[in-house]
Amino acid sequence: MSLPIIQFDEPVGLLLFAVVHHIEDDEDPAGILATYRERLASGSYLFLSHFVTHGEETRELEKVMLADLGRGRFRTLDEITAFFDGFDLQEPGVVFNPLWRPEEPLPETMTLTERLVAGGLGRKA
Numbered sequence: 001m002s003l004p005i006i007q008f009d010e011p012v013g014l015l016l017f018a019v020v021h022h023i024e025d026d027e028d029p030a031g032i033l034a035t036y037r038e039r040l041a042s043g044s045y046l047f048l049s050h051f052v053t054h055g056e057e058t059r060e061l062e063k064v065m066l067a068d069l070g071r072g073r074f075r076t077l078d079e080i081t082a083f084f085d086g087f088d089l090q091e092p093g094v095v096f097n098p099l100w101r102p103e104e105p106l107p108e109t110m111t112l113t114e115r116l117v118a119g120g121l122g123r124k125a
Helices: 029-039 056-069 077-082
Strands: 013-016 045-051 117-123
Touching: 029 045, 077 117
Parallel strands: 013 045
Antiparallel strands: 045 117
């Protein structure tokens, strides 16, 4: 008898690296994440990364990138953090990627490129 590769009654890691920013608002990305959360076993983890909007500073870049990528949108840190509703957000929370447990001190001011993607890790209780 062969066992399934992924046993969803056991904790798993769901990696949504550069995925959710391709989901339009009218497609209910929060609802999609809620469905995943409901189906994940307790003790599972969700990792999510997402393009971050900085208003006027990223407006043209967003147009160019999404024209090449085909769809989606940049979101604020608060909007990205909301995707972790129902998960215990792990330290350091939803932060720009260079701030995720850096091994070396970072400069006081980060470039736009360093602030373009944020991510976080949540655990389902």
